[in-house]
Amino acid sequence: MIRYAIVGRTALLLGAAVLAAMAAAQTDSAAQSPAKSVYAELAKVPAKAAARRNPLESDNEAVAAGAKLFEQHCAECHGANADGGKKGPSLRAPDVQQATPGTLFWLLTNGVVRKGMPVWSRLPEPQRWQLVRYIKSLGPSQAPPKQ
Ligand code: HEC
Numbered sequence: 001m002i003r004y005a006i007v008g009r010t011a012l013l014l015g016a017a018v019l020a021a022m023a024a025a026q027t028d029s030a031a032q033s034p035a036k037s038v039y040a041e042l043a044k045v046p047a048k049a050a051a052r053r054n055p056l057e058s059d060n061e062a063v064a065a066g067a068k069l070f071e072q073h074c075a076e077c078h079g080a081n082a083d084g085g086k087k088g089p090s091l092r093a094p095d096v097q098q099a100t101p102g103t104l105f106w107l108l109t110n111g112v113v114r115k116g117m118p119v120w121s122r123l124p125e126p127q128r129w130q131l132v133r134y135i136k137s138l139g140p141s142q143a144p145p146k147q
Helices: 002-032 040-044 062-073 101-110 125-138
Strands: none
Touching: 040 101, 062 125, 101 125
């Protein structure tokens, strides 16, 4: 009896592993599709993470603090005004501006390393939320985005 239970369980685990591998393969091929927008990663953020609220939503100093962090860590790729640089896309684009705070926080935490967007989990959480406040404060650019 016990032996059957163990065999059954192993089969289940194997099945789950195969399914996971198939899912991973599918995600990979989708990511390589050339027609994808540079902002496609935002749509892949798990719903639960996307729904997280910014704990600094009513902190009056968060935007200024985020601007400073942006200058230190992000401007070299995304441009001093966040409207796009040589290495990174504009963050004033509607896809970014319409993303929820939780979505942007998740993206900062996890990065999109294979596409050149670094992981920022070494910045303390409050700093990541400050950056989110700063990005959301920008609104769409007057000038058309450079990328
Ligand atoms: C080394 C260059 C580099 C730095 C530094 C960098 N980024 Fe990025 N970032 C990128 C690239 C490249 C992408 C586009 C990735 C993609 O194709 O999905 C990106 C994408 C993004 C996106 C859009 C999400 C998406 O769909 O890809 C956000 C938001 C973002 N970065 C925020 C930041 C913030 C905030 C910082 C500073 C903490 C930062 N980035 C630092 C290169 C950089």
